[in-house]
Amino acid sequence: MDYTIMEQFALVALDGQDSMHNTMAKKAAVMGIAAANVLQTLLMEDVQENMNEFKNRFCHQLENIKKMNGKQRRSLEKEIVSILKAENVLEEVPNLLGCDMNYYTANVTMREYKSNEDAYQRITESIRAVILEPGEVTEETVAVLWLIRECGCMHDIFSIEEQHKIGARLIELSAESQLYKVILGQEFHSGVRQTYLKYLDFKRNIFKNPYLEGVNLLFPFFDRRQAIFIDMVILGTTVKDRRQNAMKFLRENGHSCEELRIESETMVKIDNAYYRIWPSARSCRVPIQGVELLPVYR
Template sequence: MENLSIAERFAILGLNGKESEHWNLAKHYVLKGIAASFYLEENYNSSTDTWTIQERDLCKYIKKSRAKEVEKQIIARLNSKQMIGKVKSLLGCDLFYDENIKIKEYVSDIREYEYQLDYFRAEFFEEGPISDEGIILAWLLKGSLCLYDLFSLREQEIIRKKMDELQSKSGLARVLYSIEIQSVIGSIANGFLRMKTQFAATPFGKGINFIFPFLDRKQSVFVDMEEYFTNAEKRLQCVLDRVTSQGHTCEVLHYGDVPIVKIDNIKYELVPEAIVVKLPIHGVRLRRYD
């Protein structure tokens, strides 16, 4: 695997699945996280292997960095390493959206994305010390609210505990973990996104969002079938055909009545469902799986 900087490692995890053409708050957080990682890169002394972090300077740096510029810079870096691409939003496969949907999303290189997640898990979920880069990555993922998207509730709990422990063991964690990226940006919308993301990560929130997808439409895509009462095999094939025809990469992880499919690095359960518009329409709803 290629040797990536902390900003690149974080961007591969954070930008995957985020809208590429338009501004949204979730992406804004990730970009502010990337800006923070640029500051850390600039203030790293490789000969002494130390980071010089001034809280005020870091906050100022995050505030003054323009999101658009940060995005351009990091995408250019990742593009030069062929680590990121763009694909039409999965919403294009939804019954209620047009397949010519203009919304596009970033999709990170599948191998690198998995590698970065496994690396993070190998450091945080096994006994042993955590590297400085791991400490920083955890802070960036938490501050940009990506932690809720990437890890299961149980995993989030382990990470939170490890981060608490690190504050007493590592000087870097002590300085960094006292700074909150969200409070540096500060706005009313931040509070809503934070609430929404945390709520959607709970089993209750996930269920509510699945039935009434007002919180995050993207996490409850409905793919209609061409015929009534299809069997599991045909349903799966229909979803795979629809999704791949729009340029997404799919891998079936589990077969059965409710198969699990990985689409562009994100796992979904395909739950059979019928909705009633004027007539009943049979199909499956894609539910985020972790």
């Protein structure tokens, strides 16, 4: 099935987002969906023949997106979620953070969006193939890539090294095409969200060391991927035992889990994200043994 620019971006950006609360990450994603709708509409019109008109209309509508209030964002979120649910490519599942010891022992209900794994994989791998390989780059790919960049989702799809290559490729594309230059030169976030997105990039860049990636140090709710703690007996267990027990617990709580061997390391794919499982302990009145699930960025 072919998806529109807005649907492609929504499936990437909404995956793993809190479906019940209005987080900063979701605000950025919903504004990106609004921008996707604007851009795909303009790309279908003949306005590209007059690049000045295209730029003026594009910039004007992006300024309106910056002014979106909470009610408008919620309305757009409901609209796109309804469309994707009707196409059976988006669902609401228990939030992974709800599996953390502090939450499930308190019976806290948390929900998140989960994109269909096949659709998510097809979209992200298609973007990777087009932008990382030599050859023509389509308007659709540039549009989706711009949206992903503006909403801080690049680390979900590309490694740090790949992002450097993409940065150089986008500069080349901007030099070759006036249309791409106009698209890639725009932004649609308010100052507060720009600060948040810059912080998110900074935080992720800290974790280039593969054994530190994904650790949430200061602001865990700024990222849709969370490090969680699952209490279990560690003494006398093997790495495989702990991994199997954690996966069993997560499956019982509504998540799909799969072991993946990546180079010399075994990781766990939970829904559409990758995690390392690490022995850990929580200090309460007495130390509680368990495992920490640390999100892995590419």
